[in-house]
Amino acid sequence: MYIEPSRQRFPKVPLDRRAYAFLIDYVIVWLIASIFGGNNFFLQLLIFGVGWLISRIFVVAANSGQSLGRWCMDLKVIDTRFRRLPSVLNLAKREGVLGFAAFLAMIGLNLTFINPFSTLILVSPLLGECSLALTNEESNQAFHDRLAETVIIPTKRGFSLDVRLRRLYWEVKKSLRQRQK
Numbered sequence: 715m716y717i718e719p720s721r722q723r724f725p726k727v728p729l730d731r732r733a734y735a736f737l738i739d740y741v742i743v744w745l746i747a748s749i750f751g752g753n754n755f756f757l758q759l760l761i762f763g764v765g766w767l768i769s770r771i772f773v774v775a776a777n778s779g780q781s782l783g784r785w786c787m788d789l790k791v792i793d794t795r796f797r798r799l800p801s802v803l804n805l806a807k808r809e810g811v812l813g814f815a816a817f818l819a820m821i822g823l824n825l826t827f828i829n830p831f832s833t834l835i836l837v838s839p840l841l842g843e844c845s846l847a848l849t850n851e852e853s854n855q856a857f858h859d860r861l862a863e864t865v866i867i868p869t870k871r872g873f874s875l876d877v878r879l880r881r882l883y884w885e886v887k888k889s890l891r892q893r894q895k
Contacts, residue, residue, distance in 0.1 A: 724794070724853055724865050731787045731876060732847070732854070732866055736812075738783030739769055744820055762820060766813040771805045780872065788872035794853075794863050808862035815840040 743765040751758030774781050779790035779799045791808075793800040800808070822836025847856040853865050 724792075724867050726854055727789055727866050727868055729847055729854060731789060733844075734876065735781070735783035735787040735789050736844075738786055739781050740783075740816055740819075742782065743769055743816075744823075747820070758820075759817070762817055763813070766809065766816065767806075770809040770813065771802065774805055775799070775802055778871065780869070784866075784872070786873045786875040788869055788874050788876075789866050790869045790871075791864050791866055794865050800862065800864050804862040804864060808858045808864055811843065811858040811861060815843050 743762060746765050747758045747762035751761050770781055774784075774791060777785070779792055784790055791800060791805075792798060793804060818836045819840045822833040825836070826833045843857045845856075847854045847859070850856075850860075855865055859865055
């Protein structure tokens with residue numbers, strides 16, 4: 715008699731925190747590729763690909779499931795089946811899909827002022843791929859998460875950048891109100 719295992723519930727992470735963590739990693743790799751690649755498009759491609767692999771696969775594998783962006787936002791990636799750090803192969807599948815979409819977005823953003831329509835076309839795979847997380851009410855899994863059977867969960871290990879910025883905002887707002895009185 716086969717008994718289907720119960721669905722594991724993972725704590726949900728707000729999509730804005732996931733987006734901020736991705737943006738931190740993306741901007742860092744993009745800046746490195748732009749600075750060291752210069753005007754050579756193929757060199758930028760190579761540097762972006764290597765930088766993405768290092769920051770999103772090897773750093774994550776060595777740092778308990780956290781990249782720099784995920785560390786800043788108190789997030790980590792885990793394997794849904796084993797509830798632990800995904801294998802390097804699963805991370806490579808996950809980040810290969812996401813990295814390709816991010817690379818297309820980088821090309822599109824580099825062409826913003828030359829051809830805005832190309833920007834829209836090249837950024838849309840990243841937006842479409844990540845918008846799948848909006849449709850998954852249970853665990854907010856995007857296409858790359860579903861493909862690699864991973865999920866992003868909150869963790870206590872990190873910098874809590876979003877909490878610190880929110881606290882700073884409210885302190886500044888409070889001090890401005892006191893000065894107006």
